[in-house]
Amino acid sequence: MYQDRIKPRSLWAKVVTPEEAALHIKDGMTVGMSGFTRAGEAKAVPMALAERGRRENFKISLLTGASLGNDLDKTLAEANVLARRMPFQADPALRKRINAGEVMFVDQHLSETVEMIRSRQLGPIDVAIIEAVMIKEDGSIVPTTSVGNSATFAMLAEKVIVEINMTLSPDLEGMHDIYIPTRRPFRGPIPITNPRDRAGMPSIPLDPSRIAAVVISAKQDSCSNIAPPDDETKAIARHLSDFLGNEVAKARLSTSLAPLQAGIGSIANAVMHGFIDTDFHDLTMYSEVLQDSTFDLFDAGKLTFASGSSLTLSQERNAQVFADFSRYKNRLVLRPQEISNHPEVIRRLGLIAINTALEADIYGNVNSTHVMGSQMMNGIGGSGDFARNAYLSVFVTKSTAKDGRISSIVPFVSHVDHCEHDVDLIITEQGLADLRGLAPRERAKTVLANCIHPDYRDIIGDYMRDAERTVGGQTPHILERAFEMHMAYRDHGDMRQVGLDRAAAAE
Amino acid sequence: MYQDRIKPRSLWAKVVTPEEAALHIKDGMTVGMSGFTRAGEAKAVPMALAERGRRENFKISLLTGASLGNDLDKTLAEANVLARRMPFQADPALRKRINAGEVMFVDQHLSETVEMIRSRQLGPIDVAIIEAVMIKEDGSIVPTTSVGNSATFAMLAEKVIVEINMTLSPDLEGMHDIYIPTRRPFRGPIPITNPRDRAGMPSIPLDPSRIAAVVISAKQDSCSNIAPPDDETKAIARHLSDFLGNEVAKARLSTSLAPLQAGIGSIANAVMHGFIDTDFHDLTMYSEVLQDSTFDLFDAGKLTFASGSSLTLSQERNAQVFADFSRYKNRLVLRPQEISNHPEVIRRLGLIAINTALEADIYGNVNSTHVMGSQMMNGIGGSGDFARNAYLSVFVTKSTAKDGRISSIVPFVSHVDHCEHDVDLIITEQGLADLRGLAPRERAKTVLANCIHPDYRDIIGDYMRDAERTVGGQTPHILERAFEMHMAYRDHGDMRQVGLDRAAAAE
Ligand SMILES: CC(C)(COP(=O)(O)OP(=O)(O)OC[C@H]1O[C@@H](n2cnc3c(N)ncnc32)[C@H](O)[C@@H]1OP(=O)(O)O)[C@@H](O)C(=O)NCCC(=O)NCCS
Ligand SMILES: CC(C)(COP(=O)(O)OP(=O)(O)OC[C@H]1O[C@@H](n2cnc3c(N)ncnc32)[C@H](O)[C@@H]1OP(=O)(O)O)[C@@H](O)C(=O)NCCC(=O)NCCS
Secondary structure, eight states: OGGGGBOOGGGGGGBOOHHHHHTTOOTTOEEEEOOBTTBSOOOHHHHHHHHHHHHSOOOEEEEOSSOOSTTHHHHHHHTTOEEEEESOOOOHHHHHHHHTTSSEEOOOOTTTHHHHHHTTSSOOOOEEEEEEEEEOTTSOEEEOSBOBTHHHHHHHOSEEEEEEETTSOGGGTTSBOBOOOOOTTSOOOOOOSSTTOOOSBSSBOOOGGGEEEEEEEOOOOOOOOOOOOOHHHHHHHHHHHHHHHHHHHTTSSBTTBSOEEEOSSHHHHHHHHGGGGSSOOSEEEEOSEEOHHHHHHHHTTOEEEEEESEEOOOHHHHHHHHHTTHHHHTTEEEOBHHHHTOHHHHHHHTOEEEEEOSEEETTSOEESSEETTTEEOSOOTTHHHHHHHOSEEEEEOOSEETTTTEESEESSOSSOSBOGGGOOEEEETTEEEEOTTOOHHHHHHHHHHHTSOHHHHHHHHHHHHHHHHHTOSSSOOOTTTTTHHHHHHHHHSOTTHHHHHHHHHHO | OGGGGBOOGGGGGGBOOHHHHHTTOOTTOEEEEOOBTTBSOOOHHHHHHHHHHHHSOOOEEEEOSSOOSTTHHHHHHHTTOEEEEESOOOOHHHHHHHHTTSSEEOOOOTTTHHHHHHTTSSOOOOEEEEEEEEEOTTSOEEEOSBOBTHHHHHHHOSEEEEEEETTSOGGGTTSBOBOOOOOTTSOOOOOOSSTTOOOSBSSBOOOGGGEEEEEEEOOOOOOOOOOOOOHHHHHHHHHHHHHHHHHHHTTSSOTTOSOEEEOSSHHHHHHHHGGGGSSOOSEEEEOSEEOHHHHHHHHTTOEEEEEESEEOOOHHHHHHHHHTTHHHHTTEEEOBHHHHTOHHHHHHHTOEEEEEOSEEETTSOEESSEETTTEEOSOOTTHHHHHHHOSEEEEEOOSEETTTTEESEESSOSSOSBOGGGOSEEEETTEEEEOTTOOHHHHHHHHHHHTSOHHHHHHHHHHHHHHHHHTOSSSOOOTTTTTHHHHHHHHHSOTTHHHHHHHHHHO
């Protein structure tokens, strides 16, 4: 009975098939779509669009909240429908086309995309496609498992297509808090001073006459594909909780710490999970993606409230959470990503921000996005919004990747997403480097002593010594050797080759 | 009659010589001192301290607002008194010791230092030395030509030394607005929604019993040492105003633009000066350092209000402004640098932020601090606070330095202070690259076409072509060649050598 989900009767006549709805999208258009980290993306219409793309020649610019589930980015990319994509993605097939220069990928701070659209520096949005559990009497729409950029897309698009997802309960109503900052130069403060504050409305306001089509779907979110905690990620979690315990002992933090933010992926999830085995209590989260660990912490009685922009859960957790939703509902809020990631709120609340690095360098610069300097992985996502403005900015990574052939700590990161000023702690399974208040030469010593895998200590230690002796400076670097480890991996498949070459040369 | 300047009579007995006051400072102490970009630094006590340093062995950590005048950083460095220095400096003699690894320089976002002190991640401050025009009846102190970090230093230091500067008029009272954010987790919004809003008090609150010594001084601020506009900086200014005119034509901005921020130095000053010859009007500034150009714009009737953290003027302008202070006073406010640079306010107001790059790369990353990757120039200053959070983030630089032997546009910046996501426009005298909404490969083409000096177009064009063909990726780079121009300068004194070598090899 989808009619129960579409309160304005006038819209019943607009219910069409996904194929019909997709016809609103034409060559050259800019499409704004719901979806954030595999949660709450429109599912049926983009599939139909890809189908059409296999027969017809057209290209669009696709904007979303963040990455999509249901292999949508893959399917759209392979149908050659994407000319441009922003502000984030995490799909191997799309990634391949981006790196081949076939899709122009505009990687952005996740809080900024809608600011640029509103001020007409980007856009306009021709069509918005928004997944919803319900259209309310007044035309406003209740989103599903993410908010992302949906509110702004819907409010500013020429036409709106709503996908009603019948697999999700209308009980989700009340979980969302839709607040859009007022227009500059008349903008006031964002009225959030605690993760649990609500500033806006439970649904996205929309004049029903702007809804061009409604589609009924029954596809579920893809479940999260992250790996469970392992020995190394558990060690990282332990280093962080030991450090925080010490901060509490020094009375810099209370035993409920500060609101926590955790990035996407396996490592950040494992680190959050690690808080279960600590004495901290009455924790709160002011984060972006809420993963399984959020609910593990609720169930363990550790977490009192979580604010995010999406719910991205494993299959098992997903089933349990939605079967038992009333248990969590009043401890959760999902906000537009502009608000979950807003510098104003992040700085005011004083977050502890935990994000994952692909690689970090001895001076504390972090690369979150580019493998070997050129190949895009996913995008910077919200990590820049959080790292710059947090009370404590933590980056975690295993000390090596690819079975030890890559060291995640290098002399000079091959791409900088987070400069040294935005990085307070670097943690690997080897240990923790506390970089606060240190000059670059001191930072390097701390990173060398604590974070680097034993296989790479001499290689990097030699670089540091040589750079300090032969070049000096605030941040000693030997430019021709700065990327020597990356080049060794490229040429020999193993960064340790630098050490072998050096040993051979010494003989 | 310095007694007129010290309202609490109980403090008259605390008036001592600079030498006596300096005895409060002992080996290993952390000293927080007033002073921001050659304005409002304590002058007599640090001089006496340096004098003592020439006879006695001791070292301190010195924190200020930003750079100091009166050759203080030089004098203190040469007296071997500085173990650590933060968060900014701009002195050649100190720079030399920093780059030699003799002084540990902690380069920080200027809005963050006091957050770290308040949360006890830095500090504690043993002694604060604050320049003032007056101590009021209630013990509160009226700062001079800068606010910087003085309020927090004074409020948190174990002991406070006040330097009364007799050369400045008590009429300065009323120009300052001292607002300190409330303590987390109970922090509320900062009540500033317009550059002219006042949120705090006209003086720094202080219990007079915490004042350990008062010193009377008659030294003036050093005047600013920036170069006047030249043909190249005028061209940069023109490119920017043409661009902004076009934004107004597209109705993205009004003719009063948005509040303006301009960085330190000659180029930023020239660019601001350039607004005199435009049709924009009723401009406002929400900036950090107010230079001559602010007053040029006031006098031209272009500017209605300016908010900053310091007044740093040429000798001539300085004399005129203070002779005629009532003319400007109600159009000016000086705030703590935490507030002038606060991400919350910058994002809310939607600033146009104009800062100077040492070098920028084809993908839009900016180096503001490190010459050839290792040698510190000044520090990141407030540029990161502004660039990340502005409505429009502009970086300006001449296309070459050192008589053309250095190109300020390179394939890969040798140090990253501002990542591609924080840079909207790059402007040189050659032209303007509008990078908004572009993917890295598109950004590179735009920078190549618009910003690079003709001597370097082929060198950089060749790199781009080779990197795209042989490596590809989102951000194509050939790691062994990424710094080839920097290495050519290091080895041959001229970056153009890369082109000469390539031509020779091709023969
Ligand atoms: C950095 C990021 C890719 C790590 O993801 P993760 O799942 O936690 O980490 P993993 O260790 O599993 O690494 C993922 C992949 O990167 C590879 N990798 C890790 N470090 C690497 C390095 N230094 N060089 C090359 N590859 C590396 C891993 O081998 C793995 O490859 P695979 O997919 O082929 O197995 C991910 O966190 C990300 O995209 N971050 C940027 C955006 C962000 O921070 N968003 C959150 C803000 S709220
Ligand atoms: C970048 C910065 C040094 C430029 O200063 P400026 O006075 O406007 O610019 P100039 O062109 O005069 O350059 C200053 C010096 O750097 C040199 N320089 C410029 N570009 C260079 C490059 N790419 N490589 C090496 N040296 C370079 C110049 O030759 C000049 O040297 P000199 O002092 O020996 O004559 C200065 O703006 C700065 O320190 N910025 C960082 C902090 C900041 O942005 N604060 C403002 C935030 S509100």
